[in-house]
Amino acid sequence: MIYTCTITPSVDYTTYLPSFENGKLNRTSEVFYYPGGKGINVSRVLKRLGARNKALGFIGGFTGNYIEDFLLREGVETDFIETAEITRINVKIKAAEETELNGPGPALRAEDLAQLTEKINNMEKGDWLVLAGSLPVMIPLSYFSGIAERCSERQIRFVLDTSGPALKELVKFSPFLIKPNIHELGELFDAAISTKAEAFHYAKKLVAGGVENVIVSLGGDGALWINETSAFEAKAPIGKVVNTVGSGDSLVSGFIASYCETEDPLEAFKYGVASGSATAFRSDLCRKEDVEELVGEVHVKEIKHGDVIV
Numbered sequence: 546m547i548y549t550c551t552i553t554p555s556v557d558y559t560t561y562l563p564s565f566e567n568g569k570l571n572r573t574s575e576v577f578y579y580p581g582g583k584g585i586n587v588s589r590v591l592k593r594l595g596a597r598n599k600a601l602g603f604i605g606g607f608t609g610n611y612i613e614d615f616l617l618r619e620g621v622e623t624d625f626i627e628t629a630e631i632t633r634i635n636v637k638i639k640a641a642e643e644t645e646l647n648g649p650g651p652a653l654r655a656e657d658l659a660q661l662t663e664k665i666n667n668m669e670k671g672d673w674l675v676l677a678g679s680l681p682v683m684i685p686l687s688y689f690s691g692i693a694e695r696c697s698e699r700q701i702r703f704v705l706d707t708s709g710p711a712l713k714e715l716v717k718f719s720p721f722l723i724k725p726n727i728h729e730l731g732e733l734f735d736a737a738i739s740t741k742a743e744a745f746h747y748a749k750k751l752v753a754g755g756v757e758n759v760i761v762s763l764g765g766d767g768a769l770w771i772n773e774t775s776a777f778e779a780k781a782p783i784g785k786v787v788n789t790v791g792s793g794d795s796l797v798s799g800f801i802a803s804y805c806e807t808e809d810p811l812e813a814f815k816y817g818v819a820s821g822s823a824t825a826f827r828s829d830l831c832r833k834e835d836v837e838e839l840v841g842e843v844h845v846k847e848i849k850h851g852d853v854i855v
């Protein structure tokens with residue numbers, strides 16, 4: 546079974562308007578309320594791509610109920626833990642530019658965390674755990690390293706899509722896959738990364754440190770994938786960008802869904818990039834038919850030792 550875990554879900558209040566002016570009253574007519582949080586997006590896309598999975602994490606209040614109902618209506622299995630706090634609402638403003646306002650995650654009690662530990666303790670060899678999204682700083686990092694350690698001991702495939710100090714700490718536990726964007730990769734090494742060559746250099750360091758697969762996502766420029774024996778870059782398909790929220794999550798989902806079927810990481814990488822772009826070209830997350838249509842347009846190139854990447 547594939548489990549996703551979202552510590553900090555959200556309802557994504559997503560609105561489109563021709564122009565947005567700071568400090569003014571802006572009226573908007575087109576509004577959507579999507580369930581959000583990176584693991585939840587991964588679950589929704591996995592389901593659409595035909596990969597059975599279960600969404601874990603913490604939800605609370607009316608927004609939490611909204612998320613759970615929405616997922617169940619889409620056929621996504623859930624096993625959330627209820628928090629005392631209302632789940633946050635993240636604001637996504639789609640005007641000439643995309644502006645985002647992400648709220649803080651919930652304050653979790655020791656008993657909430659203990660419930661999650663119990664669920665993870667019941668996972669079995671061969672399962673997947675996708676830990677995705679921001680991890681509240683109030684929770685000691687040792688809690689998350691405990692999760693990573695348990696995955697490694699039990700041969701559970703651990704996929705990590707987070708940022709900040711947690712990413713720095715958890716890459717030490719040899720995850721199966723991490724997917725930083727260029728900014729998150731820079732944060733990880735306290736470096737300003739602006740070129741593909743620099744991204745490749747740092748991604749290689751992560752693989753040398755024990756991460757099995759590193760995908761660096763580069764927005765409209767595509768992505769890089771590196772493991773111990775291979776390195777490839779992919780160009781993203783070209784299309785009209787509507788909403789890039791969830792593109793990174795869709796890349797992760799596409800990779801996992803395809804890998805589960807093919808066990809071929811290069812095929813999985815292409816499928817992942819197609820999924821990311823298919824999401825960027827829609828208001829909500831991608832559908833399987835969008836991904837299948839785009840996958841032929843994902844062109845990959847091997848990066849050989851000594852190649853100059855531009």
Ligand SMILES: Nc1ncnc2c1ncn2[C@@H]1O[C@H](COP(=O)(O)OP(=O)(O)O)[C@@H](O)[C@H]1O
Nearest residue numbers: 726762763764765767768781792793821822825
């Ligand atoms: N403007 C775009 N055009 C085409 N594809 C895109 C665009 N933005 C994102 N994508 C696709 O989504 C993937 C992930 O996007 P990215 O923005 O790097 O992730 P994140 O949301 O995690 O920052 C990219 O690798 C690419 O395949």
Ligand SMILES: O=P(O)(O)OC[C@H]1O[C@](O)(COP(=O)(O)O)[C@@H](O)[C@@H]1O
Nearest residue numbers: 581582583635678679791792793794
């Ligand atoms: O947990 P964080 O880092 O605040 O991010 C949460 C946000 O990320 C998303 O999951 C989208 O993620 P990506 O755009 O990186 O794929 C939104 O649905 C959500 O509002």
